[in-house]
Amino acid sequence: MEFGGGHNLAHIWLPLKKYGKTHPEYYMQVRGERRTEGRVQLCYTNREMRKEFIRNALEVIRTMPPYYTCVNMMIEDTPLCCECPECLKPITLPDGKVLKPTDEAFRSTQFYLFLNEVAAAVHAKYPKLEIKTFGYFFTAVPPAVPIHPAVCVNFCPYVRNDKETILGRSNAKWLKRTREYAAMTPNLIWREYYFCYGCYFPRAISNISAVDLRYISKLGVRRMYVAAGIADRSDFMTRFNCTENEVFSMTGAEFWTVNQLMWDPNQDPDQLRNEYLRRTYREAAPGVIKFFTLIRDSWLNDSIPSAYNDDYRRNMGYYIVGKNLKQPCLDALTEAAKTVRDPRSKQHLDMLTAAFKRWLTLAETGNIKQQKVPKQTVRAFPDFDFQSEVWKKAVTLPSFRIMGKPKSRPKFPTDVKLFHDGETLYAGFRCPIAGAPQAAESLQAGEYPRGDHAEIFLANPKFGYFQFVFNCYGGRYDACCTDASWTAPWEVRTQVKKGEWRAVAAIPFRSAGIVPQENNKVRALFFRTRPAKNDKGPSEHSTWGGGKVHSVDSFGELIFALE
Numbered sequence: 001m002e003f004g005g006g007h008n009l010a011h012i013w014l015p016l017k018k019y020g021k022t023h024p025e026y027y028m029q030v031r032g033e034r035r036t037e038g039r040v041q042l043c044y045t046n047r048e049m050r051k052e053f054i055r056n057a058l059e060v061i062r063t064m065p066p067y068y069t070c071v072n073m074m075i076e077d078t079p080l081c082c083e084c085p086e087c088l089k090p091i092t093l094p095d096g097k098v099l100k101p102t103d104e105a106f107r108s109t110q111f112y113l114f115l116n117e118v119a120a121a122v123h124a125k126y127p128k129l130e131i132k133t134f135g136y137f138f139t140a141v142p143p144a145v146p147i148h149p150a151v152c153v154n155f156c157p158y159v160r161n162d163k164e165t166i167l168g169r170s171n172a173k174w175l176k177r178t179r180e181y182a183a184m185t186p187n188l189i190w191r192e193y194y195f196c197y198g199c200y201f202p203r204a205i206s207n208i209s210a211v212d213l214r215y216i217s218k219l220g221v222r223r224m225y226v227a228a229g230i231a232d233r234s235d236f237m238t239r240f241n242c243t244e245n246e247v248f249s250m251t252g253a254e255f256w257t258v259n260q261l262m263w264d265p266n267q268d269p270d271q272l273r274n275e276y277l278r279r280t281y282r283e284a285a286p287g288v289i290k291f292f293t294l295i296r297d298s299w300l301n302d303s304i305p306s307a308y309n310d311d312y313r314r315n316m317g318y319y320i321v322g323k324n325l326k327q328p329c330l331d332a333l334t335e336a337a338k339t340v341r342d343p344r345s346k347q348h349l350d351m352l353t354a355a356f357k358r359w360l361t362l363a364e365t366g367n368i369k370q371q372k373v374p375k376q377t378v379r380a381f382p383d384f385d386f387q388s389e390v391w392k393k394a395v396t397l398p399s400f401r402i403m404g405k406p407k408s409r410p411k412f413p414t415d416v417k418l419f420h421d422g423e424t425l426y427a428g429f430r431c432p433i434a435g436a437p438q439a440a441e442s443l444q445a446g447e448y449p450r451g452d453h454a455e456i457f458l459a460n461p462k463f464g465y466f467q468f469v470f471n472c473y474g475g476r477y478d479a480c481c482t483d484a485s486w487t488a489p490w491e492v493r494t495q496v497k498k499g500e501w502r503a504v505a506a507i508p509f510r511s512a513g514i515v516p517q518e519n520n521k522v523r524a525l526f527f528r529t530r531p532a533k534n535d536k537g538p539s540e541h542s543t544w545g546g547g548k549v550h551s552v553d554s555f556g557e558l559i560f561a562l563e
Helices: 009-013 049-065 106-125 169-184 205-219 234-240 242-264 269-300 312-321 328-340 343-363
Strands: 071-073 130-135 151-155 188-192 223-226 368-374 416-418 424-432 454-458 464-471 476-480 493-499 500-508 519-529 540-545 556-560
Touching: 009 049, 009 519, 106 130, 106 151, 106 205, 130 343, 151 169, 169 205, 188 205, 205 242, 223 242, 242 269, 242 343, 269 312, 269 328, 269 343, 312 328, 312 343, 312 493, 328 343, 368 416, 454 500, 464 493, 464 500
Parallel strands: 071 130, 130 151, 151 188, 188 223, 368 556
Antiparallel strands: 416 424, 424 500, 454 464, 454 519, 464 476, 493 500, 519 540, 519 556
């Protein structure tokens, strides 16, 4: 029995409503300002904050019902951390090693030094109480200090490529972190995101999960769960234009199979899935099994990555319509309809058929965006004058849309021009802004640019996808499937002027494994984040075609001219 819910450090254990105005120093400092609204981390090195956190936590625990066996102390849902001088000081570890702020484990170590102190105080008074925390964002990196025995780490492999197991090449970062955490603590809990944020298409995720669960079981992991069901968030139903009945009809077999694997991962996921279908559809099961086998093979045998935020409508368009499986799937359902006898099975089959047909209608209105990219000779790095001769020959992408909402235009538009010279992709960004852009900030290697920034995603079947990020002052970041240790030779130049900022990025084809002569079609996404004033309130996220970051099935397609 858990107390506290999810992200809660600044809302339950050290509530902003209580301390925000009187003690802003308890909360993170970003760009010289203490943040006391919205999603904020704590100033984890502040000694007075730690004392008050412990005092308040003990009081909350004292007054909570006695049947709780666990309290959740979870970082807030933001990757931002405190930038005060004390929080940026190198950490001297017990063995004398010094951990610099540039070290990947710096922020995680800083957090666990804080949490270990809290855990010791709670454990001294409530020795049977478990403390659960997220291994998420910066705490997904195992710390460089031991973890208190009372602490359970709710490890979140987010964002990963669901098309490959944890042992796959694109998930190497998550395999490394899993091994390190499992070696540090027996209290590791595996938290997955298989059915989140509109990811309702019947991806054969159980085939991936079976391998993952067998592996982590050997490491000693004994607890696992899947976040974000479908009945617990009614807003998802409205947002994604589908009903619970449709989702359970299309994806119920996958839900059930994953649950069975949690009991015993050594079972065969295909046999389990078929067992569910036989028990549900009875004499009509052969046709329904054929239907789901077509979908399973289409998803598993395709090389593009799949992520937690894949949209079922995009998946329908890509894996069904795009692969000419519409009619074979309908034929399989027709075959099932000819053999169904049991009235309950017929009801389930009618619901499945209706859901599939309606989702097809949704899919066929959102086909993949395509754009031909012209080729021209380049004698010098292109300038910022997008009316110059070199840019006049470039193609301009259609107007950006709000991410995930292809019909919604952003308040802050973004213009992108593209061309290539046979070896390099050139992308010119024009980003209007209101007022002055935020101050420049120096970035360490592997650090993600914050504030107003743009991103380019280029998919690659062998590696998943490559990500190139830059902000208005030229701060840059690159990654391969969120693995920031990957880097490539690319260049970006920026210009900031009143009312807008501009950027020109030059990405050599070899950096993204692109060989136009062999395949001149590449899935791509262009993305911009425009933060709210002073980072307060929601940021505006817009993309080419409304596609989603890290979700390759939602990317558009670039066609590189060969001449």
